[in-house]
Amino acid sequence: MNYRNDPRFSGIEPFERTCWLSSPTMHGKEQEWVDDAIRTNWVSTVGANIDEVEKAIAEKVGRKYSVGLASGTAALHLAIKFLGEKLYGKPIVGHGSLEGKRVFCSDMTFEATVNPILYEGGIPVFIDTEVESWNMDPVALEKAFEVFPDVKLVVIAHLYGTPTKIDEIKAICNEHGALLVEDAAESLGSTYNGIQTGTFGDASIISFNGNKIITGSSGGIFLCDSEEEAKKIRKWSTQSREDTPWYLHEELGYNYRMSNIIAGVVRGQLPYLEEHIAQKKAIRERYAQGLADLPVSLNPIPANCVPNYWLTCLLIEDSAMADFYRGDREEHWNSESGKSCPGEILSALKAFGAEGRPIWKPMHQQPIYKNHEFVTADGKCTTAKEGAPAEGRLDVGADIFRRGLCLPSDNKMTAEQQDKVIEIIHRCFA
Numbered sequence: 019m020n021y022r023n024d025p026r027f028s029g030i031e032p033f034e035r036t037c038w039l040s041s042p043t044m045h046g047k048e049q050e051w052v053d054d055a056i057r058t059n060w061v062s063t064v065g066a067n068i069d070e071v072e073k074a075i076a077e078k079v080g081r082k083y084s085v086g087l088a089s090g091t092a093a094l095h096l097a098i099k100f101l102g103e104k105l106y107g108k109p110i111v112g113h114g115s116l117e118g119k120r121v122f123c124s125d126m127t128f129e130a131t132v133n134p135i136l137y138e139g140g141i142p143v144f145i146d147t148e149v150e151s152w153n154m155d156p157v158a159l160e161k162a163f164e165v166f167p168d169v170k171l172v173v174i175a176h177l178y179g180t181p182t183k184i185d186e187i188k189a190i191c192n193e194h195g196a197l198l199v200e201d202a203a204e205s206l207g208s209t210y211n212g213i214q215t216g217t218f219g220d221a222s223i224i225s226f227n228g229n230k231i232i233t234g235s236s237g238g239i240f241l242c243d244s245e246e247e248a249k250k251i252r253k254w255s256t257q258s259r260e261d262t263p264w265y266l267h268e269e270l271g272y273n274y275r276m277s278n279i280i281a282g283v284v285r286g287q288l289p290y291l292e293e294h295i296a297q298k299k300a301i302r303e304r305y306a307q308g309l310a311d312l313p314v315s316l317n318p319i320p321a322n323c324v325p326n327y328w329l330t331c332l333l334i335e336d337s338a339m340a341d342f343y344r345g346d347r348e349e350h351w352n353s354e355s356g357k358s359c360p361g362e363i364l365s366a367l368k369a370f371g372a373e374g375r376p377i378w379k380p381m382h383q384q385p386i387y388k389n390h391e392f393v394t395a396d397g398k399c400t401t402a403k404e405g406a407p408a409e410g411r412l413d414v415g416a417d418i419f420r421r422g423l424c425l426p427s428d429n430k431m432t433a434e435q436q437d438k439v440i441e442i443i444h445r446c447f448a
């Protein structure tokens with residue numbers, strides 16, 4: 019179906035420039051710090067840009083220690099490895115620190131949250147999502163501890179920049195003696211009860227990937243309050259060299275350190291974090307107004323949270339969902355008056371040059387994790403292979419994935435461009 023020839027969209031002209039989901043926004047300072055690194059010859063994984071980024075992020079978030087790393091994923095890997103060793107001791111060389119251990123993990127998230135559990139030999143158990151924040155459901159987490167009382171590690175993500183109900187999650191972790199890894203990759207600058215995300219985990223991480231609220235093109239940072247922990251992460255990230263006159267290795271090493279060039283880009287972005295958040299907030303408010311007359315809602319914001327508004331997402335009311343089929347790799351729908359579906363809206367936007375995205379497909383629906391357990395708020399624990407989730411079963415993540423999508427949320431999007439996005443969405447429901 020070519021939406022440009024569809025009479026429903028008559029009179030709409032394509033965007034002159036692509037209207038991105040969330041693209042990097044440079045300001046000029048980034049170039050200066052990159053040039054500075056090159057001029058002074060600090061073109062390495064050591065240098066003033068890294069030092070400055072580590073200091074500034076730790077201060078902004080409110081943590082004692084930080085370690086600049088090559089990516090958010092690298093930071094998650096080392097965070098999970100550190101807490102795994104703390105809980106279960108040092109593994110035999112070549113084995114993971116979580117070998118055969120179950121770990122509770124957010125279900126509706128980017129796969130990067132989960133993969134490092136497997137790098138360490140752990141077995142993720144997916145915890146369903148709650149309606150109020152689109153993050154891990156504390157009720158489902160509590161149920162999961164009833165099913166698996168021995169679990170000692172929980173990994174949560176704050177999705178789309180909206181904080182998890184972290185007080186409740188932490189209270190449950192404390193009650194069961196479990197440690198918490200906080201994936202704040204998407205939520206730099208967001209607060210829960212006035213406290214920055216990135217402060218709540220026994221180890222926390224932030225990402226500077228190209229589409230995040232501020233970027234270094236890539237890069238990530240590890241955050242904690244223990245000097246011993248920060249030292250260990252720094253050592254592991256630079257091939258685990260011992261402090262000896264020659265290369266001596268007692269532990270497995272990684273090449274995960276941040277580059278001073280990339281740190282230069284991040285350093286240049288730091289002064290613009292609040293500006294980016296304000297722009298993203300304005301985008302959300304324009305969508306809220308412009309879409310108010312349609313049978314849709316936006317991704318929810320719990321009362322005690324101030325998000326960074328990284329992405330604005332749309333949720334279509336069940337009664338306004340067009341008849342559609344979604345398989346593992348493809349989908350089909352029938353256009354119906356007064357109704358639409360995520361696939362139709364995304365295709366229509368794309369036809370005119372605007373980029374949206376589906377919601378993160380829940381982990382329990384991923385073929386790679388079909389043998390992994392998934393726990394919902396009703397206390398049911400099943401694997402996809404067993405045929406779950408059964409018809410009629412409570413499965414919040416699957417429902418949000420079915421009815422939701424991420425809207426173009428680029429901070430360079432003009433009000434006129436956004437009006438056109440809003441108009442296209444209206445035409446989908448026409």
Ligand SMILES: *Cc1c(COP(=O)(O)O)cnc(C)c1O
Nearest residue numbers: 089090091128130131203225227
């Ligand atoms: C982006 C992202 C990551 C990974 O960060 P990278 O820097 O791309 O490795 C992890 N978790 C979530 C939720 C993310 O959105």
